Structure formats: structure tokens, C-alpha cells
Amino acid sequence: xxxxxxRIIKLISFPPITWVKNTNRAFKELxxxxxxxxxxxxxxxxxxxxxxxxxxxxxxxxxxLNTDFTPDNDNVIFIDSTQKQPLDSTV
Numbered sequence: 001x002x003x004x005x006x007r008i009i010k011l012i013s014f015p016p017i018t019w020v021k022n023t024n025r026a027f028k029e030l031x032x033x034x035x036x037x038x039x040x041x042x043x044x045x046x047x048x049x050x051x052x053x054x055x056x057x058x059x060x061x062x063x064x065l066n067t068d069f070t071p072d073n074d075n076v077i078f079i080d081s082t083q084k085q086p087l088d089s090t091v
Contacts, residue, residue, distance in 0.1 A: 003083030032078030
């Protein structure tokens with residue numbers, strides 16, 4: 001089981017009082033994870049050198065793969081920096 005799936009299961013396994021909030025987060029993360037793979041492939045294909053901006057928030061850098069735990073737009077991909085990253089060794 002990969003780190004992303006473990007996170008989703010953990011989010012929805014909390015007590016019912018926090019379940020609604022965590023379920024909303026889980027659905028957001030599933031959406032972000034789904035979009036992430038293609039964005040990483042596109043970045044790998046189109047960018048040289050490979051530059052990774054971890055935890056960019058609103059400080060997005062041109063030419064970098066911008067990542068954050070809570071992406072606020074489509075130019076930033078979701079990455080939980082406490083988990084193994086879904087990146088090739090070339091990034």
C-alpha cells in the first residue's frame with residue numbers, strides 16, 4: 001500500500017465527529033493525486049534542469065515543479081513531504 005492510500009484511509013478512519021471534515025480533505029487529496037501523475041510526467045518531459053519547490057504556498061517559481069500540502073491552484077501539485085515522493089530519480 002503506497003503512502004497516498006495510507007493517508008486517505010487514515011483521514012476517513014477518525015471518529016465520526018471529525019469524519020465530515022476529514023472526508024472532504026480525503027476527496028480533495030484524491031483529486032490532487034489523480035492530477036499529479038500527468039503534471040509530473042509533463043514537467044519531466046519539458047523541463048531541464050529539474051527543479052523542485054517543496055511547500056511553495058503562493059510563492060510559485062517559473063520553471064520549477066511547485067508542490068504543496070494544500071495546493072491552491074492547478075499550477076501546484078499535492079505532495080505530503082512526510083511520505084515517499086512519487087518522483088523519478090531524474091527530478
